[in-house]
Amino acid sequence: xxxxxxxxxxxxxxxxxxxxxxxxQVNLASAGHLGAAGxxxxxxxxxxxxxxxPRASGFxxxxxxAPFCALxxxxxxxxxxxxxxxxxxxxxxxxxADGRITDINLPGLRVSEDDWHRLxxxxxxxxxxxxxxxxxxxxxxxxxxxxxxxxxxxxRERGKTVLLDASGAALKAGVRARPYLIKxxxxxxxxxxxxxxxxxxALIDSAQALRAQGxxxxxxxxxxxxVYWFGPHGHWRARVPSVRVVSxxxxxxxLVAGLCAGLLxxxxxxxxxxxxxALSLMAVTQIGVGIYDHTVFAAFxxxxxxxxxxxxxxxx
Numbered sequence: 001x002x003x004x005x006x007x008x009x010x011x012x013x014x015x016x017x018x019x020x021x022x023x024x025q026v027n028l029a030s031a032g033h034l035g036a037a038g039x040x041x042x043x044x045x046x047x048x049x050x051x052x053x054p055r056a057s058g059f060x061x062x063x064x065x066a067p068f069c070a071l072x073x074x075x076x077x078x079x080x081x082x083x084x085x086x087x088x089x090x091x092x093x094x095x096x097a098d099g100r101i102t103d104i105n106l107p108g109l110r111v112s113e114d115d116w117h118r119l120x121x122x123x124x125x126x127x128x129x130x131x132x133x134x135x136x137x138x139x140x141x142x143x144x145x146x147x148x149x150x151x152x153x154x155x156r157e158r159g160k161t162v163l164l165d166a167s168g169a170a171l172k173a174g175v176r177a178r179p180y181l182i183k184x185x186x187x188x189x190x191x192x193x194x195x196x197x198x199x200x201x202a203l204i205d206s207a208q209a210l211r212a213q214g215x216x217x218x219x220x221x222x223x224x225x226x227v228y229w230f231g232p233h234g235h236w237r238a239r240v241p242s243v244r245v246v247s248x249x250x251x252x253x254x255l256v257a258g259l260c261a262g263l264l265x266x267x268x269x270x271x272x273x274x275x276x277x278a279l280s281l282m283a284v285t286q287i288g289v290g291i292y293d294h295t296v297f298a299a300f301x302x303x304x305x306x307x308x309x310x311x312x313x314x315x316x
Contacts, residue, residue, distance in 0.1 A: 001131040001264045003047065004080070006123075007058035008148075009108040009140040010038025011091040012067060015249060015287050019097045033287050036067040037091070039136035039165060039253050042289045046257035046279060048075040049291050052264055055080050055130070057122060059140060061088035061109055080126060082119045084109050095287070099245035111142035120151075127158060134260055135174070136165040136253065145173030152177035161263065165256045167191070178214035183256055185221045203228060204235075204311055219273075221255055227277050228309070229269055235309040236270055238277040241300075243285050250289035255280040257289075270306045277304050 017031040044054040057080040060068055064087045072079045089106040096102075133155050139148060148170055155162050162179040164171070167188045175182065175192065190197045193206045207218040207230040220228040227238040258276025267275070278300040283289050291297050 002055070002129060003052065003132040003134060003260060003264060004055040004057055004123075004126060004130050005040035005044040005047075005134040005136065007038040007040030007056065007137050008111075008135075008143055009089075009138045010036070010041055010058060010060060010068070011089045011105070011108070012064065013037035013091050013093055013249065015093040015095060015247060017095045017247075017287065021094055021096055021100075021102060031287070034067075034090075035288060036071045037250075039256075040134060041068070041071070042250050042253035043134050043136055043165075043257045043260065044077045045071065045075050046254050046289055046291075047261055047264075048077055050257070050261045052261060054078070055126065057081055057119070057126075059084050059109060059111060059115065059119065061086045063087045080122055082115065082122060084111070084115060093247070093249050095247040095249070099248065101248050105138075108138075108140035111140050113142075116143065116147065123151075127155070127160070130160065132161045132163065132260060132263065134163045134165070134256065135179075136256060138167070139170050145169045149173040149177045152179055156180075163256065163260055163263075165252065175210065175213065175215065180215070181217040181219065181259065182210070182215055183219045183221065183252065183259065185252060186223065189220055204230070204309070208311065219255075219259060221252060221280070227255065227273060227280070229273050230309075230311070231269060233269055235311045236273055237307050237309050238273050239305040239307065240277055240281050241303045243281060245284045247287050248284050249287075251280045251283040254283040254289050274301055274304050274306055 013035055015033045016029045018029045044056040047054045055078040060081040060083055062083040086109050089108045092104040094102040152162055163181045164174045164179040165183045166174050171192055186197050189206055197203050210218050217231040226240050229236045255276050258279040262272025281300050
């Protein structure tokens with residue numbers, strides 16, 4: 001199976017580490033890292049480290065494409081991005097010693113109708129050779145939730161497996177397209193459902209309501225409480241061990257990469273969930289994404305406990 005990740009609004013992530021952020025004052029950072037990022041790009045990078053050969057597409061600013069090109073070449077990711085005049089945005093991630101993250105995200109380059117049509121043409125040219133589409137991240141200025149919905153519907157109707165990791169209006173529009181899998185976190189699920197998710201029962205009810213709308217797999221990341229998976233073959237929870245959190249940036253992207261890799265590798269749901277949760281756990285112990293130590297990664301997989309969940313009246 002062949003996969004393409006779509007990042008409509010990528011960024012150069014400037015991650016700054018410090019003991020504690022003091023707003024309104026001069027803050028001295030202990031470390032900083034500037035790297036090519038964006039949710040779909042992060043997914044492609046982790047997929048490549050798991051042995052796959054993903055393609056990656058979306059929009060990139062032509063003025064500062066070099067870090068992205070270097071990342072694609074280093075990891076063997078096929079570059080199918082449409083270039084736009086200008087600079088890809090820079091997002092600032094401030095990581096404090098207690099694990100708190102402060103995000104300062106710029107809006108991104110504006111996409112014209114002509115730009116959108118160029119991307120559509122590129123995706124259409126690739127579609128016949130692809131099996132899986134992973135759409136991850138926010139929408140740039142000029143791209144509406146309705147356009148995202150139409151794109152997802154088009155790919156689903158062509159028989160492609162669509163995975164969606166988005167938030168806000170993009171997630172709401174994406175859900176209406178009935179993708180194969182979505183991966184909201186608890187906050188995103190609350191926003192999507194319009195009600196608090198303050199118990200496991202509320203989380204289960206919300207996931208089942210989404211599955212009733214035609215979404216085959218619903219995966220919910222719940223922080224320290226682990227990861228929940230609801231699907232036609234069963235329902236599981238991954239319990240993760242406590243680790244020292246360096247940064248939560250990229251944890252969700254790593255989880256999505258693991259879910260996609262399980263699909264590509266033909267793994268069953270519990271084995272897929274175990275590996276995906278381990279990738280997410282590894283992400284929070286570092287700045288950035290990726291498997292920095294395969295021995296540590298194997299240990300994380302052993303330490304994750306997968307337990308079945310009983311869901312009364314569950315959908316098949």
